[in-house]
Amino acid sequence: MIDLPAALLAAIGQEGQKCYPSEACGILLGHLADDDRRRVTDIMPIDNASDPTEQYHRFRIEAEDLMAAETRGASQGLEVLGFYHSHPDHPARPSDYDLGHALPFYSYVIVTVDQGRAGQITSWRLAPDSYKFDPETLEKI
Amino acid sequence: MITVLIPTALRSFTERQGAVQLEAGTVGQAVAALAENYPDLKQHLYDDQGQLRSFVNLFVGGRNVKTLEGLATPLAEGETLTLVPAIAGGRDA
Numbered sequence: 001m002i003d004l005p006a007a008l009l010a011a012i013g014q015e016g017q018k019c020y021p022s023e024a025c026g027i028l029l030g031h032l033a034d035d036d037r038r039r040v041t042d043i044m045p046i047d048n049a050s051d052p053t054e055q056y057h058r059f060r061i062e063a064e065d066l067m068a069a070e071t072r073g074a075s076q077g078l079e080v081l082g083f084y085h086s087h088p089d090h091p092a093r094p095s096d097y098d099l100g101h102a103l104p105f106y107s108y109v110i111v112t113v114d115q116g117r118a119g120q121i122t123s124w125r126l127a128p129d130s131y132k133f134d135p136e137t138l139e140k141i
Numbered sequence: 142m143i144t145v146l147i148p149t150a151l152r153s154f155t156e157r158q159g160a161v162q163l164e165a166g167t168v169g170q171a172v173a174a175l176a177e178n179y180p181d182l183k184q185h186l187y188d189d190q191g192q193l194r195s196f197v198n199l200f201v202g203g204r205n206v207k208t209l210e211g212l213a214t215p216l217a218e219g220e221t222l223t224l225v226p227a228i229a230g231g232r233d234a
Contacts, residue, residue: 061227067200
């Protein structure tokens with residue numbers, strides 16, 4: 001389960017709208033409980049590093065950006081819990097491309113942006129066998 | 142000895158350790174030693190052809206080894222090697 005404050009959910013939607021028709025992306029920072037429940041306390045919007053001609057359906061977060069987030073998080077006692085990205089004019093469900101590039105542990109939050117307007121937000125985790133995503137309960141707090 | 146910092150996503154393969162110490166003179170030797178010490182981690186570091194996976198990035202002294210000597214980048218005693226994944230995805234075409 002992942003807890004996301006309403007203000008951060010709204011911010012993720014706004015990022016998706018701002019970047020539309022390209023994909024938005026960013027990093028989720030927060031706390032991890034012993035029972036694996038996650039609480040997001042901050043997000044870091046990241047410039048989409050994928051090829052500009054492909055950004056309508058692709059995002060990429062460079063290792064340098066992730067390392068900066070890890071460093072910033074460590075200084076505040078926070079962990080990188082996962083990532084968010086938008087699906088312009090597509091449902092908030094992971095694609096085969098998402099699955100092919102996913103890593104274990106992380107939460108993958110997806111927001112649909114339909115005709116420039118943010119809609120449903122979902123969260124997903126890579127299954128232990130790595131062959132599929134499992135939906136993750138997203139609690140708005 | 143050098144220290145390898147492991148990203149959160151891969152710590153389940155290193156007995157939850159975020160930092161691993163091992164003997165290595167180059168970045169390539171360090172990654173190989175890591176894979177040998179933690180066999181379940183190997184598939185996440187190397188592809189079926191034995192090449193380092195494209196999302197695996199390695200930093201020494203804050204610099205990506207791609208801008209240094211790659212896997213041949215030397216590691217001094219006490220140095221820290223940081224393993225950082227690149228993240229990608231996107232909707233279907």
